Amino acid sequence: MAVRAFTLDEYQDDDQTRDLFRSQNVCLWPPVHVGHCAVVWNKYLILFGGFTTISLPSRSFDGSDDSRYHSSRMLWFYDAESCEWKLEDTYGESPPFLSSAACAILNDCLYVFCGYSKANFYNEKVYRLDLLTKIWARVFPMIDPITSPLTEDHPSGRDKLASFVHEGSIYLFGGYGSIPSFRAELHGDYTIDADREVIMDLKAWFNCLIRFNITEHKFDLVQAVGPLPPPRAACASCKVGNRFFIFGGRLSYERMSDFFFLDMTKLKWTKIERKSENEQWPVGRSWAVLSPIFDENHLLLQGGLDSSGNTLSDFWVFDVSAGTWTEINFANSRVFWHAGGSINNTVYLFGGFKHATVQSRNEESSNELITVSLNPPSLQYIATEAIAASIVNTQENYESDSAWAVLNDYLIPREISCIQRTAKRLKYLKSRDVRINVSEASSSPRR
Template sequence: MDYAASESHCSELVARERSGHTAVVEDNLLYVWGGYVSVADNEVFLSNNQIWVYDLQQGVWEVFHMTGEVPPPMSGSCGCSLNGHLYIFGGCDVNGQTNQIYCVNLTDGNYTWRKIIPERGCAPSPRDKVSCWIHEGRLIYFGGYGHKLLADIDHRNRSFIVDEAAWVEDVYWGWNNEVHIFDPVQASWSEPQTHGHSPAPRAAHASATTGCRGYIFGGRVMETRKSDIHCLNLETWTWSEIVPVSSSPVGRSWHSLTAVSDRTLFLFGGLSSDCKPMSKEMHPW
């Protein structure tokens, strides 16, 4: 099914409603890729070879065809913009979670996907609902929900909480609190040694960056939606938990967290513990 609008004038185009998509801003343009819609109680992935572009100044949409090594239709991928390129990592397709990473140049008008084959290090295990910070030209990923072989689960440090309802033989699904670094220049993966008290494993949380500090808020683990906020110093790799001076926002997942100044993060929306959508809150963290 083709979900693109068919009008001939760009000003009449409107991107279809969706969830679990990727959205980034580059030079006053909002780029939207992927996600899914609910059709007759089924989740249907949206087209993987289209990218929707919204001009934030003129208020109009355009849709472009994408070529190259196009990722499969997915939701829950982690997208970010670095040096004019959109990178997506992880996500869930028809075969489940993935740990592949792709990039596309947003500035040349060609929209040609490239699948990145790591030259060094090992990619994280397959996962979706991950968050990402950008620091000194590197992509730093945290958390997510996915699967590991039983032999790869370290039960001593609790970096992976098993979803008791999801396992097949020696493959187990669950939530993690791992930190992984991807260097696009070296095409390399690495895993830093962090210090301090790490946040509990989670997925569908939100992240933001100010200077050399990466923040996460909320997220889901098992049936619990978290309401804590943590900071990772991206130079010393030291975790610290932040206790709000006023009451903390209620726990939530699938929300957004945006840095609007060096001292303020903007928390918007999300699903509450009873799966109800919520509105915005601003906190001076």
């Protein structure tokens, strides 16, 4: 997998595509996203960063690919109520184009930390996007150092870390990045990557917990008690109530299957153990997604990459009260390095790589939207999708279909508008050969 740095001029195509979509007033759908962040804000799932793989014509026969970072100035918003995507412009001092950054939402603002940039460096600054005004601002450091290293405490350069919000502060955990070189670089314990060939560019896995105070714009290292999780990168994580959960992640050649939670009321780590050798338990993995589902007592673990480099397609539900895992056999979606979030008890997953193994020469990337819910679909959702699909599949020009006149006699305007939006979305997906993957036991929220 090659992630290439390139000049700003190459992003002109993105701007032209955006303008073309808007001038034609067509349904929008995001391109491939890998290594991106997905965060939830009200009814929206927001995509930030990552890259998209592009097949090179000169290499199309050997499966090689090139990759382009997504612009940090244009963000995708998925409306879980209307089931539509929007591409939003942003302004101000935006972050560099990043992969595997950490994102968090607090007070209607999106914060971006760390990550690896298209210019081949780790981002050490913090950026904030006001989601109401769509204006970016750099909030750390307040004075931009040009010729000297940062003297304020901050995380050492890293990516593939976890983040969460608690009581007005943002916390960062783990990650993979550069060996700390300066006293101001917060790091805690770490494990050196012994396979690095360049001694002057050593990398390491981290397991420290770092807090960012959004009022004072300062970082500090947080010491927690209990069994500290080993260093790791690309773990699956989420916060439910006052507990922050992490599953797996990579350390050296191992993709782990250990499971911890951090009780923020006590700042205490607890390791969740198997009750017996025969108990169901997910295999070790990195680049998976962990999300609350149904209520605050259940978590959904999906996908990832195992220690043999195989892409996983399984779905697991963890019962927090019982402390047990259950594999869900109704769904199958092979994907890793994707991202997602939970809205109204439904988990939304987007993007990632789909190829069978990490060694695959032909890297198949995804712009599929997967929705998973433990609730059955509403009758309104089933009827809306069925009517819209029937119209789109039977008519070349679905907008002039005679069925609309019939529907006017039986449905209220709001219901017809919902069917029209769904038909527009399905028509666009059909024309672009984009598949929306909805598991058999899943549904979109009631509309």
